[in-house]
Amino acid sequence: MSIFRFALRRLMLAVPTLLGLLVATFALANFLPGDSMGRLLGDKAASNPEIVANYRHLWGLDQPLPIQFLVYLKNLLQGDLGRSTVSQRPVVDDLLDYLPATIELAVAAILVAGTGGLVLGTLAAYFHRRWPDTVVRAIALVASGVPVFWLALISLQIFYLKLGIVPGPEGRLSREFATPTSITGAYTVDALLTGQWGTFVNAVQHLILPALVLGSYFLGLIARITRASTLEVLCAQYVVTARSKGLSPMQVLRSYILPNALIPTVTVLGLAVGGLLSGAVLTETVFAWPGIGRYAVEAAKALDYQAILGVSLVIGVIYVLTNAVVDIVYAKLDPRILLGK
Template sequence: MGLVRFATRRLLLAIPTLFGLLVIAFVLANYLPGDPLARILGDVGGSDPVARATYEREWGLDQPIHERFWIYLQHLVTGDLGQSTLTRRGVADDLVEFFPATIELALAAIVVAGTAGIILGSVAAFYHNKWPDLVVRTIALVASGVPVFWLGIIGLQVFYLRFQILPGPEGRLGRGFDPPTHITGLYTFDALVTGDFATMWNAMSHLLLPACVLGSFFLGLLARMTRASMLEVLRAPHLVTARSKGVSARTLLQFHILPNALIPTVTVLGLAIGGLLAGAVLTETVFSWPGIGRYAVDAAKALDYQAILGVTVLIGAVYVVTNAVVDIIYAALDPRIRLGE
């Protein structure tokens, strides 16, 4: 099976998964306790029969759940995710505003976890059963086992309160700094492109600690995965043969070890994107990071059903699409996957 055909098939298979996710999220959101109209219309509007009837007709709340789902799909196709009772704005507008902050945090966490995890895993494999290997395995175990919220609090205590080398939980920028000119919503990138280096460094300083905290679990996972993959490749017969023929260590690492050892790592990195978006809830709450994780927490506290549903659908869609893309990359790296072997 060719790569293009495999990619097309994999992307098409993501459609029923997305639809199933949407069905489950919609049913759960509609059966949560409470009166959604009272939250949406407020105390005055919620007691107004005319206002309630108008909203019920618009969103089909007077219809059976399957018809309400169909109405929601029609709104969803046009980009209408309903109105948030928390912000009194469209949920789609809120997600557009808050999502770049979460994306920036997740990308930074992937860079930190990916770089450190691969390096540590490689060191552990090359020094198998020696003291560097023991140190790396200890770091990986601790990083994977420590709760994110606890690590965030400890990080603030050490680096902010005690040594004062990193900013505290004050959001994406410090006082006296305005957001850079909007291009992507990623402050570090937008500031770099527009040449606002002071804002860029300030944004990076605020990003460093929450990114390390958020990426800690995947750092440990990647370190263990890279170590195991490296050890397997290092013991492969073709590599032993190449060594016996005098192939240099650099050539072995570049053409034989890394391409084969990093295939499982690519899968883990892809899965990390969805996991980091979901895990951002606690990290953003601890660091007052204005992303969709904190938005979801605030929405849950306010029983904002439309916002909760919108966040769930968005994170789920990113997770499903990311998995599909990872499978395609995996197939490109290993032709046996698309050949069905």
């Protein structure tokens, strides 16, 4: 089977999962306790049965559940996720405003977790049972065992209040810097593209600590998995043969060790995407980061179900598609998957 056919089949298999996700979000909208009608219509209007009945008829809420689901699916395919009862704006517009900040933070955290975990795991495997291995294992244990919200608070206490080397929890930029012209929504990228170097440096300074905190758990996890897989590959016969042929350590690492040791790591990186997006709720709250995590917290406080479901749906879709891409990359790294082995 070619990689193209495998990718097409894997993406098609994601369709039932996405459909199940839609059913789950629709069920949440209908069976969660509480009523946001008062916030949406106003307390006086919500107490008037005639106004409530007209509203429910307008949006098809007086129809049987299967009909409501079809209306929900139709609106979704048209890009309509409902209207937020807090901001009084379409949920899609809110998500387009908040999502770039979360993506910027998540990408930075993935770079921290992926790069740091790979380097530390490989280093620990090469110095197996020596002091670098012990240090890396200790770092991985602490990084993957400390709760994110606690680490965020302690990091602010040390690096902001005590040492003063990072900005405080004031969002994505300091107040004296203007928001760069929006191109991608990521302040670091937009500042680079528009040549605003001071804004770029300030945006990076604000990004460093939240990214380190958010990526800490997966950094420890990737370091441990990379260490274990690298140790297994180091003992493989083909690596011993490559060394006996006189290949340099760097050639052996690049051509034989990393391609095989990376296979389980790639799987963890795929899981990390969903984990980082969900973990961003706590990190964004502590660091006052204006992303969808903080948006979801505010929506939950106000029983803004349309906003909560919009966030859940977006994160779910990203998670499902990311895992499909991971399977494709996995097949590229290990051709035996394409042969059905």
